[in-house]
Amino acid sequence: MRINDRLKQYCNKKNSLVCVGLDVVPARFPESVRREKDPVFAFNRAIIDATCEYAAAYKPNLAFYEALGTQGIDALNKTMEYIPSDILTIGDAKRGDIGSTAEKYAEALFSMGFDLVTVNPYLGFDSVKPFIQDPQRGVFILCLTSNPSSQDFQYRRLDGKELYKTVAEKAVSWNSNDNIGLVAGATHPDELTGIRAIAPSLPFLIPGIGAQGGDLEASVKAGAGHSGDMALINSSRGIIYASDKHDFAAAAGKAAKQLRDAINQVRGT
Amino acid sequence: MRINDRLKQYCNKKNSLVCVGLDVVPARFPESVRREKDPVFAFNRAIIDATCEYAAAYKPNLAFYEALGTQGIDALNKTMEYIPSDILTIGDAKRGDIGSTAEKYAEALFSMGFDLVTVNPYLGFDSVKPFIQDPQRGVFILCLTSNPSSQDFQYRRLDGKELYKTVAEKAVSWNSNDNIGLVAGATHPDELTGIRAIAPSLPFLIPGIGAQGGDLEASVKAGAGHSGDMALINSSRGIIYASDKHDFAAAAGKAAKQLRDAINQVRGT
Numbered sequence: 001m002r003i004n005d006r007l008k009q010y011c012n013k014k015n016s017l018v019c020v021g022l023d024v025v026p027a028r029f030p031e032s033v034r035r036e037k038d039p040v041f042a043f044n045r046a047i048i049d050a051t052c053e054y055a056a057a058y059k060p061n062l063a064f065y066e067a068l069g070t071q072g073i074d075a076l077n078k079t080m081e082y083i084p085s086d087i088l089t090i091g092d093a094k095r096g097d098i099g100s101t102a103e104k105y106a107e108a109l110f111s112m113g114f115d116l117v118t119v120n121p122y123l124g125f126d127s128v129k130p131f132i133q134d135p136q137r138g139v140f141i142l143c144l145t146s147n148p149s150s151q152d153f154q155y156r157r158l159d160g161k162e163l164y165k166t167v168a169e170k171a172v173s174w175n176s177n178d179n180i181g182l183v184a185g186a187t188h189p190d191e192l193t194g195i196r197a198i199a200p201s202l203p204f205l206i207p208g209i210g211a212q213g214g215d216l217e218a219s220v221k222a223g224a225g226h227s228g229d230m231a232l233i234n235s236s237r238g239i240i241y242a243s244d245k246h247d248f249a250a251a252a253g254k255a256a257k258q259l260r261d262a263i264n265q266v267r268g269t
Numbered sequence: 270m271r272i273n274d275r276l277k278q279y280c281n282k283k284n285s286l287v288c289v290g291l292d293v294v295p296a297r298f299p300e301s302v303r304r305e306k307d308p309v310f311a312f313n314r315a316i317i318d319a320t321c322e323y324a325a326a327y328k329p330n331l332a333f334y335e336a337l338g339t340q341g342i343d344a345l346n347k348t349m350e351y352i353p354s355d356i357l358t359i360g361d362a363k364r365g366d367i368g369s370t371a372e373k374y375a376e377a378l379f380s381m382g383f384d385l386v387t388v389n390p391y392l393g394f395d396s397v398k399p400f401i402q403d404p405q406r407g408v409f410i411l412c413l414t415s416n417p418s419s420q421d422f423q424y425r426r427l428d429g430k431e432l433y434k435t436v437a438e439k440a441v442s443w444n445s446n447d448n449i450g451l452v453a454g455a456t457h458p459d460e461l462t463g464i465r466a467i468a469p470s471l472p473f474l475i476p477g478i479g480a481q482g483g484d485l486e487a488s489v490k491a492g493a494g495h496s497g498d499m500a501l502i503n504s505s506r507g508i509i510y511a512s513d514k515h516d517f518a519a520a521a522g523k524a525a526k527q528l529r530d531a532i533n534q535v536r537g538t
Contacts (some may be wrong), residue, residue: 023370063370066377069337077339094366097332098416098481101292104332111338119294120365122391124418139323142391147367149393152439157426162342163427170421 003115003138003179007203010088011229013055015269016260017220019057019090019205021236022047022079024064024072028241029250040068040075045082047240054260057088057232059205078111079220087221088115090205090232094142096127106130110137112231118142118183118205121167125174133146138179141171143149143195146208164191168198184223186214186233192222204231209259210238215260220266226269235259272384272407272448276472280325280498284538285529286489288326288359288474289521290505291316291348292342293333297510299517309337309344312517314351317510321524323529326357326501328474349382359385359474359501363411365389365396375399379406387411387452387474390436394443407448410440412464415454417475433460437467442487450474453492455483455502463489473500478528479507485528489535497536504528 024040036042065072091114095105109117119139131139144164154164181203204223208214223231243251293309293325305311320448334341336445360383378386392414400408423433450472473492477483494502512520
């Protein structure tokens with residue numbers, strides 16, 4: 001099954017658009033977890049156990065694992081094996097390189113088992129191409145990111161149109177395998193509507209709610225599309241660090257359930 | 270010493286602007302190397318031994334190591350330890366993420382020992398900031414890349430000016446610690462002159478000669494600047510795969526020497 005169809009299928013089966021960001025920071029783990037032999041995997045396992053009922057996807061950001069060296073990568077590999085097969089996995093790596101090198105990044109990430117990965121559009125089509133050869137796997141291309149400095153380039157007008165809109169248009173034109181989506185931050189709710197108009201059939205990965213202050217209701221309305229299943233709403237810190245005490249897993253489960261329900265209320269499911 | 274000063278010092282001491290790209294592809298290693306216990310490190314060690322006399326910098330591209338899993342990262346770590354201390358190391362990772370995540374990428378890469386890393390500008394200043402806090406380390410920001418698809422966005426006119434020129438201007442304005450440089454491909458020799466005019470005091474990392482067909486003479490003339498020491502000219506495949514036989518290391522040394530001499534002839538040193 002093509003990945004964009006599978007994404008919708010998983011979201012509908014779970015009745016959830018929740019993506020849980022697994023951005024591991026050992027200093028924020030409860031003491032009991034830090035004493036484990038592999039604290040990162042122990043933390044993720046507990047979070048997954050507590051949230052898997054409510055999650056349509058898990059999204060480890062590679063930076064947090066790479067910062068821990070090869071031990072971090074080992075923990076990520078164990079985490080990937082542990083994630084239930086009916087939940088999507090997104091490798092948030094934001095890679096971008098010339099074609100022959102991008103092939104290696106695609107090989108690295110897909111061999112870890114990710115269904116989807118995030119990629120950076122700055123280098124253009126040949127940097128994205130190796131990631132979209134297999135229709136069963138795909139990408140979310142950075143379009144309008146959730147950070148304040150997205151103003152620096154993404155909002156600049158390119159040949160009369162904002163750069164992020166040009167990226168959205170290109171993404172639509174590249175989507176012959178139906179395995180491209182867009183990253184568009186919840187911190188830009190008005191712009192999300194504009195991006196949805198440019199890319200009516202592309203799934204969105206929407207970060208930026210919670211710690212970053214994005215607008216959930218507006219993001220769901222603009223992002224989920226007419227069918228109501230065209231977006232994944234990511235929360236990382238708001239779920240996995242809902243508590244820093246021994247009840248961290250239960251608190252994460254509760255936060256994931258609350259987010260799922262809040263999203264479903266907006267989209268009426 | 271500030272990294273951009275150190276870069277010039279190393280280039281002048283060595284009388285070389287050569288950067289050797291360590292883009293390891295085990296399938297291209299000679300049979301004798303593939304039989305080694307750690308073929309990647311064995312290959313790099315032989316290449317370094319043969320080329321260190323002529324190299325001002327080594328540039329491993331992370332993609333090639335990540336594609337080999339944690340064994341690849343282990344081999345990269347060993348390679349980093351092996352590189353002589355009077356030669357710069359550039360982590361070609363092209364990372365870019367929101368501020369709090371970019372901190373983790375900076376931690377990951379600088380803890381591996383890299384003096385400089387490549388970063389992607391698409392997310393703007395807060396994605397670059399964590400990499401430029403320490404004046405002894407720095408970045409090369411992707412400006413105009415060497416691949417054909419650089420046309421997709423980098424050449425588009427942004428508020429009346431090409432995106433890559435806007436990136437160059439921003440990079441100049443962010444360079445308060447004198448530790449920012451630009452990546453500008455040798456496949457665009459005319460544009461290099463324009464970028465040099467915008468950023469007269471920023472070092473350039475110039476990929477794209479050799480396999481990618483870039484113009485060496487024009488790149489050196491435009492890139493090296495008035496002082497003749499403002500650029501690193503990268504060759505990866507042209508040096509490390511100069512031969513795929515048992516003489517691969519000697520052939521790499523010869524290719525590195527030829528490149529150094531060809532560059533020096535253009536810049537008159």
